[in-house]
Amino acid sequence: MKKIITIGEILVEIMATEPGDGFLEPIGLVGPYPSGAPAIFIDQVAKMGQPCGMIACVGADDFGQVNLDRLSRDGVDVSAIVTHPELPTGSAFVRYRPDGSRHFVFNIRHSAAGATGATPEAERLIEGAHHLHVMGSSLSTPAIVALALSAADRIHAKGGTVSFDPNLRPSVLATPGTRETMDEVLARTDLFLPSGPELFLFSSAATEAEAVADLLGRGIGAIVVKDGAEGARYHADGALLSAPAFAVDEIDPTGAGDTFAGTFVALWLRDTPPAQALRIANASGALAVTRRGPMEGTSTMAEIDAFLGAHA
Template identity: 60%
Template sequence: MKTVVTIGEIVVEIMALDRGFGFDEPLRLSGPYPSGAPAIFIDQVARLGQPCAIVSCVGDDDFGRMNRARLAADGVDVSAIAIDPEAATGSAFVRYRPDGARDFVFNIKHSACGRIALTDAGRRVMAGCDHLHVMGSSLFAPAIVAATEAAIETVKERGGTVSFDPNVRKEMLDLPGMREAFGRVLAKTDLFLPSGPELFLFADAADEMEAAQAILTRGVSCIVVKQGANGARCHVAGRVIDQPAFTAREIDPTGAGDCFGATFVTAWLRGWPLERALALAAASGARAVERQGPMEGVSTLDDLERLVGGAPAST
């Protein structure tokens, strides 16, 4: 099977138990949980039995050790996760607002995450990479952008493929150079996985169909627009496939999109029909929201097959 690699942040996530706005007063908190969008993504890939690795950096602390142990236990190659003796592992505090939107306080750029680079271990991992997954949330520092773009060139030279999930947070969108980096990554992308309005960051269009068609003409072969509780829509040349969401008891939606993307990428790399890939991905997202903690709702293929069984794969 094809080996999947991602590059990006590994953090701990600490969650406010009470809904409200921001972090300007003492709150009840839950955590730390293993987290980071690329880490959640690659953990789900591993749970599906796909060979995979992550290039990242953590501190020499309990948070870093917890993350490395969790990823390794689930089957991720952690050999390219550097351990920095001077910087702390990244963190993200999240609080849900009454309407379900989220407020974040990040310590990423100035944590060990900010020191991610293609080390010798990273280059060894990339030498065996067939597919690179890029998370937009990881493109927060010039050095990481450079490492990601070098990795893309390595994969493309080997005849491999690239998927891209913008996964952009409002707190990060206006970081210097981020929009330009997004454009360069999209130009090399085969499979594009935006969430709802993110599609319009890359196309000046009146509606989703027009935006998707404009992006497909740039060389992207498949677009899957994640729509949360409204399901997902897949755009390929000459086809549009709608996938309804599965009913779920939502406890914590953090990580659901990463699990969805990981499942779709894995099925896509295995050459499975798009309808099956979408159904399994939707099932993965539904299971993810039913557990507290961003990485706690990852699924095995058997888990997903049981949920999909008999359900419509598309409408």
């Protein structure tokens, strides 16, 4: 089976126990939960039984150990995750507002996550990889950008593939140099996985069909638009396939898109028919939102099959 790798942030998430706006007074908290968009993605890949590994950096602290224990237990190759002797593991404090939106306080760029870069262990992991998954949120330092672009080129050179999930807000894309970086990644992308409006961050087209035609015309092989409660859509070679979302009681939406992507990419690399891959990935995303904690919602194929059986 093809080995999937990713590069980027590992952090812990700590959540407010009650809805509200911000952290301006003492409130109840729960956590820490293992987190980080690429870490959630690769954990789901491992749960699918796919060989996989991650290049990252954590602190020499309990938060780093929580993540290393979870990833290694679930089957991720953690040999290229460095433990930094001084910088702390990244963190995210989150509070849900009454309207369902979220307020975050992050420490990522200036944590151990920001020290991620090339190491002998990272080189060995890239050498053995067949697929690279890039998260836009992870491209926060020149060292990470250089490593991701180099890994993409090396994996392509031996016949491998690259997937790209922007995971960006428009304001982040306006940061100097970010647009150019994202365009460089997009030029190396075989499978593009934007969430809803992110499709239009990379095309000035007015409609989804026009944006898809524009992006496929640049050499991308397939596009999967993740649209939350609206389901997901697959575009390739003039074909459009849609799969509805599953109705579930949502507890925590954080990480659902990363879980969907991990499932879909693993199935895509196994040549699973796209309609089937969409349905299975939607099921994994639905399972993810029913559990509190961003990485707590990753699931095995047996769990996904059981969910699909109950929703046949």
